Amino acid sequence: MPVLAGAEPFSHTGSVEAGVLLCHGFTGTPQSMRPWGEHLAGHGYTVRCPRLPGHGTTWQECNRTTWPDWYGCVRTELLQxxxxxxxVFVFGQSMGGTLALRLAEDFGEQVAGLVLVNPSVMTLRKDAKLLPVLSRVLPSVPGIASDIKKPGVTELAYARTPVRAAASLAQLWRLVRADLAKVTQPLLLFHSVVDHVxxxxxxRIVLEGVRGEDVTEVVLQDSFHVATLDNDAPTIFERSVEFVAERVGSR
Known part of the structure; x- marks a missing residue:
């Protein structure tokens, strides 16, 4: 299956002292994480950003994948x-944040810290309860891409949301929420005041559910959902570099 131009995974080999695994969001691609990755690489860190299975090609292919496929991908990258x-730190945006939390739950101290941007662990949408049924009869619904406040910036993501894949994501949400108390690693969480996704x-669920003592919340005033491509991106990049530097030094 051909990969969309710009959706390719990327990596940078830098210091052995600290590595960062970047996890992109549902129906998105590494494109939304590339500026963040380049910033981290510029500070000498080793960076890996895989393309999740079913992403960066067609929404129809995404419908043939499930959360264990996506999780298996980032799990392999973490082990490497x-x-x-x-x-090794794990950074994630949206569903990438969900995957990052699951890695922290499963690997404990092998994950040195988490940086999350608008992570998802549930939705208030009433039709979400119908996903198991809808997924059998409705292939896709309108997409969620490019929720960005900054003019002229576009996220490389699907124009349609694959319903069967979305139903699988909801299953992952339940697992992650149930195990949030296992997350004791240092955590830096960014979330936008206005997020349409x-x-x-x-x-709030994440911050109240984790059990770490080193937890920092940063509210983003000038970005929508895809904040790594939005007005507050420099803040995310700079604070995340500081986060890694401080924790590596303390360890």
Whole structure:
């Protein structure tokens, strides 16, 4: 299956002291994480950003994948980073944040810290309860891409949301919410005041559910959902570099 131009995975081999795994969002691609990755690479860190299965091609292919496929992808990348880097951090946006939380739940201290941007663990949409039924009869619905406040910026993502894949994401949400107390790693969580994709309650659920003592919340005033491509991106990039530097030094 041909990959959309710009949706390719990317990596940078830098310091063995710290590696960062970047996880992109549902129906999105590594394109939304590339500026963040380049910023991290510019500070000497090793960076990996895989393209999740079913993403960056067609929404129809995405409908043939499930959350274990996406999780298996980032899990493999994490294990490979662990072989070469002394400290491995996981950064995620939207569903990428969901996957990052699951990695933290499963791997404990092998994950040195988390940076999340508008992570999703649930939705208030009433039709979400119908996903198991809708997924059998409705292939797709209108897409959720490019929720960006900054003029002229576009996210490379599907114009349609694959319903069967969305139903699988909802299953992952339930698992992650149930195990949030297992997340004890340092956490830096960014969330936008205005987000047309992931409701603000998601950030509250995460912040109240994790059990780490080193938890920082940053509210983004000038960005919508895809904040890594939006007006507050410099803040995210700079604060995340500081986050890694401080935790690597303390370890």
């Amino acid at each position: 980073l662990r072989e070469t880097c002394e400290n 992931v409701e603000p309650v998601n950030a």
